[in-house]
Amino acid sequence: MTTTASPESPPQVDLGGEARSRRTDKGFTGLVALAGLTVLVVLGLILVTTSVQAWPAIAHDPVEFLTGTDWVPGDEIFGTLPFLYGTLVTSVIAMVVAVPVSIGIALFITEVAHRRSRKYIVTIVDLLATVPSVVFGLVGSIVLIPWVTPIYQWWAGVVAPVPGLNAIFDETNTGRNYFTAGLILAVMCIPIITSISREVFATVPEIDKQGAYALGATRWEMIKGAILPHSFGGLVGASMLGLGRAMGETIAVALVIGGSLTVGTNLFEPGNTMAAVIAQQWGESSGMHTEALIGIGVVLFAITVLINFLARTVVRRAEIKMKGAHS
Amino acid sequence: MKLNRRTIFGTITAGALAMSMAACGGGSDDEAGDGDLASGEITGSGASFPDAFYAAAIEAYAEVNPELVVTYNAVGSGTGKSEFGEGLNDFAGSDSLVKDGDGPAEGSFQYIPTVAAPITVSYNLPGVDGLQLDQETLANIFQGAITTWNDDAIAATNPDVELPDTAITIAHRSDGSGTTSNFTKFLDEATDAWTLGAGDEITWPEGSIGGEKNTGVATVITQTEGAIGYVDLADASETGLVTASIENADGAFIQPTLDATTAALEGAEVAEDLSYNPLNAAGAETYPIVAPTYILLHTEYEDENVAAGVKEFVNYLLTDGQDIAADNNFAPLPDALRQQAVDALNETIA
Numbered sequence: 001m002t003t004t005a006s007p008e009s010p011p012q013v014d015l016g017g018e019a020r021s022r023r024t025d026k027g028f029t030g031l032v033a034l035a036g037l038t039v040l041v042v043l044g045l046i047l048v049t050t051s052v053q054a055w056p057a058i059a060h061d062p063v064e065f066l067t068g069t070d071w072v073p074g075d076e077i078f079g080t081l082p083f084l085y086g087t088l089v090t091s092v093i094a095m096v097v098a099v100p101v102s103i104g105i106a107l108f109i110t111e112v113a114h115r116r117s118r119k120y121i122v123t124i125v126d127l128l129a130t131v132p133s134v135v136f137g138l139v140g141s142i143v144l145i146p147w148v149t150p151i152y153q154w155w156a157g158v159v160a161p162v163p164g165l166n167a168i169f170d171e172t173n174t175g176r177n178y179f180t181a182g183l184i185l186a187v188m189c190i191p192i193i194t195s196i197s198r199e200v201f202a203t204v205p206e207i208d209k210q211g212a213y214a215l216g217a218t219r220w221e222m223i224k225g226a227i228l229p230h231s232f233g234g235l236v237g238a239s240m241l242g243l244g245r246a247m248g249e250t251i252a253v254a255l256v257i258g259g260s261l262t263v264g265t266n267l268f269e270p271g272n273t274m275a276a277v278i279a280q281q282w283g284e285s286s287g288m289h290t291e292a293l294i295g296i297g298v299v300l301f302a303i304t305v306l307i308n309f310l311a312r313t314v315v316r317r318a319e320i321k322m323k324g325a326h327s
Numbered sequence: 328m329k330l331n332r333r334t335i336f337g338t339i340t341a342g343a344l345a346m347s348m349a350a351c352g353g354g355s356d357d358e359a360g361d362g363d364l365a366s367g368e369i370t371g372s373g374a375s376f377p378d379a380f381y382a383a384a385i386e387a388y389a390e391v392n393p394e395l396v397v398t399y400n401a402v403g404s405g406t407g408k409s410e411f412g413e414g415l416n417d418f419a420g421s422d423s424l425v426k427d428g429d430g431p432a433e434g435s436f437q438y439i440p441t442v443a444a445p446i447t448v449s450y451n452l453p454g455v456d457g458l459q460l461d462q463e464t465l466a467n468i469f470q471g472a473i474t475t476w477n478d479d480a481i482a483a484t485n486p487d488v489e490l491p492d493t494a495i496t497i498a499h500r501s502d503g504s505g506t507t508s509n510f511t512k513f514l515d516e517a518t519d520a521w522t523l524g525a526g527d528e529i530t531w532p533e534g535s536i537g538g539e540k541n542t543g544v545a546t547v548i549t550q551t552e553g554a555i556g557y558v559d560l561a562d563a564s565e566t567g568l569v570t571a572s573i574e575n576a577d578g579a580f581i582q583p584t585l586d587a588t589t590a591a592l593e594g595a596e597v598a599e600d601l602s603y604n605p606l607n608a609a610g611a612e613t614y615p616i617v618a619p620t621y622i623l624l625h626t627e628y629e630d631e632n633v634a635a636g637v638k639e640f641v642n643y644l645l646t647d648g649q650d651i652a653a654d655n656n657f658a659p660l661p662d663a664l665r666q667q668a669v670d671a672l673n674e675t676i677a
Contacts, residue, residue, distance in 0.1 A: 070530060071528070071530065072524070072526070072528070072529065072530055073503075073526060073527065073528055074524060074525070074526030074527070074528075074529070075524070075526075141539075141543070141546060142546065145550060146550050149550070173494065173496045173534070173536075173551060173553070174496065174536045174547070174550075174551055175550075176536050176537075176538075176547065254501070254502075254539055255539050255543070257501075257537075258501070258536045258537050258538075259499075259500075259501020259502075259536075259537025259538070259539070260501075260531060260533070260534075260535055260536065260537055261530055261531075262533060264533075269533075269534070270534075270535070270536050270537060272501070272537075276501075279502075280501050280502035280503065280539065281502060281503035281527075281528060282403070282405075282406070282503075283375070283402055283403020283404075283405060283406050283502070283503065284403045284404055284405040284406075284502070284503030284504055284505065284527045285405045285503055285527075286405045286408065286409060286426070286428060286429045286430070287426070287427070287428030287429065288428070289405075289503075290405070290409075
């Protein structure tokens with residue numbers, strides 16, 4: 001710092017205001033803490049109120065509620081296992097399809113694409129996230145299903161002699177099934193996973209990449225040796241956030257899943273998911289049926305929160321591993 | 328990354344808000360009546376099944392009395408009844424009767440039947456039309472006991488039709504629905520063969536496909552060769568589905584038409600509270616699968632203007648409004664039942 005001619009230099013004038021700055025600082029801290037707390041309070045209240053409302057249906061037969069496979073509201077039989085199963089199956093299909101594609105897009109954007117075309121690709125991928133989910137559902141129901149049904153039937157015929165595969169891809173008469181729902185969920189998850197993966201890749205220090213090149217690595221070797229190990233934790237976090245989206249998606253799934261009660265290995269069979277069944281049955285439900293639907297919501301909520309926390313933990317761990325990133 | 332985390336939390340919060348938010352209704356302006364006609368706003372909510380008719384009637388009534396603003400939200404019978412119980416709407420639409428736990432207290436409401444509509448049994452079998460199904464065969468098809476179209480039971484009632492060996496695919500409603508309730512109730516009451524019970528949702532045989540609302544089922548049928556499903560008349564005729572003739576109580580095979588529906592209402596026995604069961608009604612010309620729909624009136628209204636408005640609008644539905652029904656694929660009430668409904672309306676709201 002250069003010395004000034006006058007002893008009362010401008011920095012001292014600033015110092016005079018520091019006390020006020022500190023007060024403002026404290027006020028600001030309190031304000032944002034309050035904002036953060038609001039989220040917690042809202043989450044807590046949702047969990048408490050929904051649990052209380054759902055309690056009669058869950059307490060009615062707790063074992064059946066979580067493990068039963070029959071859902072007959074008229075007879076007060078509420079087994080939610082088929083819906084839980086459907087949610088898990090469709091989400092897994094979505095992840096299997098979306099994660100490799102998203103990481104591919106993210107690598108393409110950060111490492112391969114020309115600097116000028118990069119921002120257009122980013123915009124297009126982000127645009128995908130703004131399409132309302134009901135539009136995905138309608139396109140799936142009206143356009144995709146008639147188109148994929150013969151493909152499913154052909155594929156079931158091809159793998160029919162293969163043990164194992166023929167149980168997963170069995171004969172079907174419809175495109176309204178777990179697999180179609182999973183594909184649509186995959187498309188909906190891609191923008192989320194891509195954008196986070198992109199940010200994760202961007203945190204890889206340039207010096208690591210240049211170092212790999214300096215050692216004579218090709219681009220793929222550089223990606224494999226420098227980028228992927230450095231980003232692994234972040235990619236897991238990205239996938240988990242995508243998974244949260246897939247599990248909670250309602251209307252797009254409701255329109256293409258076929259709404260039936262099955263717990264089977266055939267991915268080409270119609271099924272149902274937790275979020276979808278709430279949307280489908282809410283309007284005409286009453287009494288314990290309504291409570292059971294809220295109960296499904298509670299279970300789904302618990303799983304979603306769990307996944308969010310898991311994702312946070314993974315992401316934070318990855319951030320700590322990366323130099324310079326603070327969580 | 329921060330942005331995305333916030334988005335996730337935002338989604339959760341928004342979802343919770345949507346869950347906790349019941350549709351708002353009620354409320355009226357305290358304006359004085361304009362001559363003999365009521366004014367202000369009245370709100371109803373409930374069944375989606377008669378929504379097309381109510382919407383058309385509301386539009387037509389706006390020209391008769393522009394001072395009275397009527398709103399009807401098709402949120403489903405269950406939600407409509409619970410909102411009615413909480414006093415959130417001025418009248419409710421319901422396809423089903425009020426049960427314990429639905430919301431409205433006993434004695435606090437009056438049923439007013441408005442219209443009825445047939446539930447068609449539609450199918451997709453290229454080259455085959457004019458299919459006739461007896462009640463037992465219908466039950467066996469929908470519970471998965473008959474699996475191909477050339478089954479002897481189907482052939483027995485269709486001697487002149489060449490039936491293919493296409494597999495039968497059952498299409499049903501995936502959402503909770505009064506249509507499902509009436510259809511399964513018909514199978515349950517009319518036949519001994521039916522074993523799956525009756526209700527807004529039942530457990531359908533494995534491999535059957537659910538569609539969202541009537542349009543969803545109609546789409547499934549159109550897209551799947553060999554499919555059979557139950558769809559309301561409006562969607563079946565809009566989609567151009569082929570409908571089967573169903574055996575009625577007198578043993579005749581009847582197509583789902585509005586005339587055959589009104590005939591079923593004439594044959595139905597009306598209870599004292601004006602609820603009635605038109606399923607499998609007697610008469611040579613009646614279509615056996617007919618769904619009724621009601622409006623629930625409060626027996627007491629706090630606001631006179633609201634009471635006058637509700638009375639005027641429901642009266643319109645039962646008189647001039649009946650002419651609008653047929654244009655929207657709903658069958659008007661037969662005169663006797665209509666008169667009973669008007670009398671009950673006048674008695675409930677003096």
